[in-house]
Amino acid sequence: MIQPAATKVLVIGYVWPEPRSSAASGHVMQILETFLQQGWDITFSSPAGPGEHKADLAELGIREMPIELNSSSFDTFIRELAPDIVLFDQFMMEEQFGWRVEEQCPTALRVLETSDLQSLRHARHQRLKDRLKADANEDDFSELFTRALREEFELMADTDLAKREIAALYRCDLNLMISEVEIELLREQFGLPADLLHWCPLMIDPPTAAPRAFDDREHFLSIGNFRHAPNWDAVLWMKSTVWPLIRQQLPKAQLHLYGAYTPPKATALHNPAQGFHVMNWAEDALQVMSAAKVCLAPLRFGAGIKGKLIDAMLCGTPSVTTPIGAEAMQGDHPWPGAVCVSAQALADEAVRLYCDKLHWQQAQSKGQTLLMDRYKQSEHGFTLIAKLQHCRKNLTTLRRNNFTGSMLRHHQHKSTKYMSQWIEAKNLKQQ
Template identity: 45%
Template sequence: MEQSKKLLIIGFVWPEPNSSAAGSRMMQLISIFQENNFEITFASPAMDSDFMVDLSEFGVTKKTIELNSSTFDVFIKELNPAVVLFDRFMIEEQFGWRVSENCPDAIRLLDTEDLHCLRTARQKAFKENRTFQFTDLLSEEVAKREIASILRCDLSYIISEFEMEILKNVFKIDSSVLQYLPFLVDEMNEKELEKLPSFKERNNFVFIGNFLHEPNWNTVQYLNEEIWPIINTQFPEAVLEVYGAYPSQKALQLHNDKKGFLIKGRAENAGEVVQKARVILAPIRFGAGLKGKLLEAMQCGTPSMTTTIGSEAMHANLPWNGFVENNPQEFAKKAIELYQNENIWKESQKSGIAIINQCYKKNKYASELIAVINNLLQNSETHRLHNFMGSLLQHHTLKSTKYMSKWIEAKNKN
């Protein structure tokens, strides 16, 4: 039997798969590494939360670490992992130099989750009421930090093909340090739809999404102010249930029984909520990455209404499992049609299955992921030799990060 290899994951937060798509993705990655004989330690400087998974139940060692502290150096030297996975670029900025200094041979991976610079630039363009341009990315401060982090790592996981293209064409990053890794789910058979609640057994529109994520909160506001009033006028008996972890007081105040706009807060079981819904509404106006809520809808046999941004990079050239509309009037009209027309609804369900089976094959992407890591473990020197910009950034920028961190640590001791 192959000897187990040590993997250290450094998390921005502890995984909460019931609260966010990022939490689900992290658990997908953990399961793939475990299936391939990796012994996993998950470390994070984050506070524990009431909704984090119990990592010990998954055979993962949990370790709380400190920012700007040499205690991490002692910990990682002792652990001596073969592979380190940084969860988001901010974590690589904090701990990357410590990893390369104390375990220089460890393969450094970055899971970007989504391109933060793309989300930030789109959000700015939206707030300034102008069209987003790719050149916006080049002046975005977050982009300078994020791209530097990608270059410093041996390999970065990119969740969206659209973002792969941006990295290669706008930022001119070599494809040898990038790997396309979408959400990973098991294939589905159309017969499985028969086990799910039928059209007649389902009711209500649903939106679901973590309120701490700005694109989600903006979507709820957009639904409340523009889209739901149109649906409510044309289809007065319609009800929209809005679910999401961490709703603010502002969000809770949008609850309106008379208009059927119901703020439900955290869903105990997101899959159950989505399965009972007839249609998911997700008129997302800015953001990046892939939308976990829309993939989950497909898995639950629930058609969805979204925008171009919502469906971006999610369905290849296949028909959407519902409709994609950007105009609020058209969005509302198609949402009602999808809700009321059983034939269109059933066809949309089948489109969702086709998308899952073509775009998110766990077996395909998992085996590619492991093959690339095994190759890196055997050829890291050659790989790093060809990533000159990465070596240069390791040499220069991490010096400044290192001394800033040491200064903070010394200051904290006084």
Template identity: 55%
Template structure:
């Protein structure tokens, strides 16, 4: 295994990691475990409020540091900790803290962890809204061309979010992409240099567990996902719409919907008589997924790789999803552990077939085992490749930054404006409250 040159790693998180709440939390913990295997001293810092389900990083010997936006106390912290590697978890953290890192730790390698392309998700969501408004979807689950690179480029290039996100990528030494589709989109449509991007999917242990309940020992459908994530909530509403058709064919079946932070509008959908159960938070997501017979994920927009679907494969649970749901997870839909469909009628049909036919179900599970081994059970392979790339960057950082002249220009202009704005906000916050004149008679 390649050894990192950086002994100290600072991760600046948009939120505190919650691996049982979201795929993003799982991804972050996978990164942390990989860095710990390199004997790095890790500090996780975030300006976010503590989360209800956040992981206890102290239990792993990781320092937790609460930081403030627009406050020079972060500069003092940087000078004291002196990281050799800084990971910005999502582009907003690079925007806020990138200039401070460059100023006080100029030789630290700067890596952006995207989770997924936020601007791609936003554009696809807008495409869905436009299609619904124009009544152009018909029985289809998602708009046509939502995976066409040039269509996406034309829409994303007019998005402020895309400009901000891709600018952050250019300002960093390396960006971790979870989806090969998104890596290809950035390289071919946006002309980003390949050396700036590294595709790192979910990385699970090199062998999946063998203990998977059989068809006969499972029951019910499952849908799982953080309710604060817009594509997940949209999927729940889609399931509410089509569940009566599934229930009519399978009157004893139930749909169990799990996810962190369910709002009142979600819990109000709970209807035991119809077999539609909104369960909310799951203490152990893998346990509930493993006990279910079929996972349903009618995802109509979104980006990245879907952690729920990767973990369904890990648990031997067949799934029904959309082309967007399966994006970057298989070479062809024939490999999928269940069904990949683009219409509501086909979704219902495939869900019923998987649930009631043990031969179809077992064939799907075997496909999932093979797909998981091919796509995700390569922890040592991906870690080795990532740390080799990082080591090359560390050894040739000056030369690599010269090659990325666009990034240098963006850092110069944006960081100067961000720096002055942050300093102005900090100075303003330190002013005493304005005195209100006494108007009493």
């Protein structure tokens, strides 16, 4: 009996995955692992150069194929590969390569992995800048954190970034959304059809060992890629305000900050006398998280859901964050730590968790329950595969129903093809 051919998947990544450097890369790896469990044939391509913490995809059985921007060589590559599914990692990859996929493999299912809504994150960043410009010394951000979805829409709607990103979502057959809040925003305010959006949060294998106990831990911890603007803003807020308030109550407290790609501006903040230690990159993020007593994540803007807070739950480490940090992460569950809107409240709750053993143990237990109920890899992996198979089976109907997407693909193909041909001709002439 002839076995059916394995489903071919092409993933076009904005960068090569670095799961130990960012939650976004970790999510991509979780999706790839889900595909591998199905026995699917996977090729990963990216126009980016490999980073120093790049995952070894070949070791997992995934082909690695570098590609170039604005090059017709991609046409030959994808035509010969003939993928059944093309997964764009971040919307900029759909902008660059979507029209070529449309031309060479029109029946391939087009899927966009968003990580977070970048236009939402950038709009919130601008709002924070405006807020700080109006009053740099105010530390109660409750008004900033409680905006209704309509206000978020109005903040985003006139930006070029939102128009580009929403257009890319429409042009794809399915969009993997990590945040239920972003799904609600896209459906209710931007009017995207529900069929185009699939909730696919971080997918975690539950821990098999009991987490370390209160008495076996010490110090506060903060972790995150320093290149990510929300993380860098959180570091600055901790340095200027949150950490000094903690040290007023715990004069001997120590904060360890870990992050990939530590820039000189971050190492310049290192000050052991203040208990403020910039530790650079963590070889094993879960190991340092497991050794810490409290995780600090005072995020004043951002989008999506936060890998560092999932890691904290995995390690049984209570966390103190803001409504932005906790957004779309807990569902109906209580937060495993505290969610605060001001620097003083963040400091007070962090100190309470650090000193109150019973309160800390209760927070740890809440994190374990939340993790098991919302982030099981087996459950989300099953629903993801089922959704992809449904879309492939009903692709003609789905595309007919998504007329806006078909229209946008038509215009993208025409305009981008002519521009690409002009760029190639110019390059050849210069050679």
